[in-house]
Amino acid sequence: MNQQSDDQTGEVFARHVRIVEALLFASANPLRQTDIAPYLGEGADVRAVLEQLRAQYAGRGVNLVRRGDGWAFRTAEDLAFLLRREEQESRPLSRAALETLSIIAYHQPCTRAEIEDVRGVATGKGTLDLLMEAGWVRMRGRRRSPGRPVTYGTTEAFLDHFGLEALTDLPGLDELKGAGLLSGQLPADMQIPLPFSGALREDEDPLHPSDQGEDEDEDGR
Structure with missing residues (x-):
C-alpha cells in the first residue's frame, strides 16, 4: 500500500x-x-x-x-x-544613465535629489524616463518629507537583463568606481540593499494611481 x-x-x-x-x-x-x-x-x-x-x-x-x-x-x-551576433544592436546607455541606474540599484529607495547629491550634477527628466521605459527602474512611493518626493527602485527586469539572481550579486562599489561608473562622492552609508521586493520602507507612502503620471519636477527637488 x-x-x-x-x-x-x-x-x-x-x-x-x-x-x-x-x-x-x-x-x-x-x-x-x-x-x-x-x-x-x-x-x-x-x-x-x-x-x-x-x-x-x-x-x-x-x-x-x-x-x-x-x-x-x-x-x-x-x-x-x-x-x-543574433541580438539586435541597442543604443548604449549614456554615462548619466549608467550612473543614475547604478546609484538607484545600490542606494534604493532614493529620490532624484539624492541621486543628484551623489552624482554632483542635475539629473534630467529624460534620464529617469529612459530607465523606466527600459523597465529597469520604477517609482516605488513617496518619501514622508517636505515636498513628498517620489522614490525610485530597480525591478526584476533589471535583474533579468543583467543576469543577476538578486541585488546582492551586484559588483562591489570599489569595482564600480574602478570601472568609472560612479564618479561622484558616495554617501558613507551607501551599500548593496536586499533584493527589491516592492515593500515600502517606514518613511515611504504608496503611490496612488494619479501619482504615476505626475510631472517629476514636483518630486521634491
Missing part, C-alpha cells in the same frame, strides 16, 4: 515538473512561485519542483535561473557569446 502511494506521489511530482517546464518555456518573462502554484493544485511544493528543474538543466545549453522572485530559462553563461 505504501509502495503504491509512493509511486503515485512520484508520478504527481514528475507531472508537476513537466507542467512547470512547459509554463516557463512558454513565458516571455520570469514567473514567480505564486504565478505557478495555481497550475499545480493545492499542496504542491513549487520550490521543490523548481529546484528539480534547475538541477536537470544545470549542465545543458539552457539553464533555469532565478531572477529576484522570478524563475526563467536562459542561455548558459558559457554559450551566451554564440548568440550575441
Whole structure:
C-alpha cells in the first residue's frame, strides 16, 4: 500500500515538473512561485519542483535561473557569446544613465535629489524616463518629507537583463568606481540593499494611481 502511494506521489511530482517546464518555456518573462502554484493544485511544493528543474538543466545549453522572485530559462553563461551576433544592436546607455541606474540599484529607495547629491550634477527628466521605459527602474512611493518626493527602485527586469539572481550579486562599489561608473562622492552609508521586493520602507507612502503620471519636477527637488 505504501509502495503504491509512493509511486503515485512520484508520478504527481514528475507531472508537476513537466507542467512547470512547459509554463516557463512558454513565458516571455520570469514567473514567480505564486504565478505557478495555481497550475499545480493545492499542496504542491513549487520550490521543490523548481529546484528539480534547475538541477536537470544545470549542465545543458539552457539553464533555469532565478531572477529576484522570478524563475526563467536562459542561455548558459558559457554559450551566451554564440548568440550575441543574433541580438539586435541597442543604443548604449549614456554615462548619466549608467550612473543614475547604478546609484538607484545600490542606494534604493532614493529620490532624484539624492541621486543628484551623489552624482554632483542635475539629473534630467529624460534620464529617469529612459530607465523606466527600459523597465529597469520604477517609482516605488513617496518619501514622508517636505515636498513628498517620489522614490525610485530597480525591478526584476533589471535583474533579468543583467543576469543577476538578486541585488546582492551586484559588483562591489570599489569595482564600480574602478570601472568609472560612479564618479561622484558616495554617501558613507551607501551599500548593496536586499533584493527589491516592492515593500515600502517606514518613511515611504504608496503611490496612488494619479501619482504615476505626475510631472517629476514636483518630486521634491
